[in-house]
Amino acid sequence: MKREIKQKKCKSCGRKFALFNSLAQVCSVDCAIQYAKDNKVQEQTRIKLTRITKEKIKTRSEHLRKAQTVFNAFIRERDKNEPCISCGRYHTGQYHAGHYRSVGACPELRFCELNVHKQCSACNNHKSGNIIEYRINLVKKIGVEQVEWLEGSHEPKKYTIEQIKSIQTEYKNKLRELKRGA
Known part of the structure; x- marks a missing residue:
């Protein structure tokens, strides 16, 4: 009996591809490059939003401590x-x-x-x-x-x-x- 190769959806382009590695997320090198760029932009956005959120919830005493430093x-x-x-x-x-x-x-x-x-x-x-x-x-x-x-x-x-x-x-x-x- 022949085992069927599992198909996975590419995280970049959305096409189905044969899973050649259990950790594969994308179907090709081009999609990998695009996926990495997209993730980098998302990560930078997440970091920026986190920084803004942390700044908003800082207490007066935390601001005083930073200014004193x-x-x-x-x-x-x-x-x-x-x-x-x-x-x-x-x-x-x-x-x-x-x-x-x-x-x-x-x-x-x-x-x-x-x-x-x-x-x-x-x-x-x-x-x-x-x-x-x-x-x-x-x-x-x-x-x-x-x-x-x-x-x-x-x-x-x-x-x-x-x-x-x-x-x-x-x-x-x-x-x-x-x-x-x-």
């Missing part, structure tokens, strides 16, 4: 040739964007460039910002009037998602300009 990168790049604001050391270790007034204590100054400076991880993490030395060096850097302004009271800010996105874009552009100029 870009802002901190800008601060590190801006101050890259300066020592740690607290201890005054130059070293090859990790540097942070250290806030004089912390984000927890004064969230309205979170994106204030006067409030944030390059700080070594030892001062920022292990010495809780080394705040006394930070203040002494900050006065030398920006002046006592600016420091007193930072220490004063400020109007609370509740950023909208659109404002946060514009802050992120602004600091991305500033960072790009700094890197170009270097």
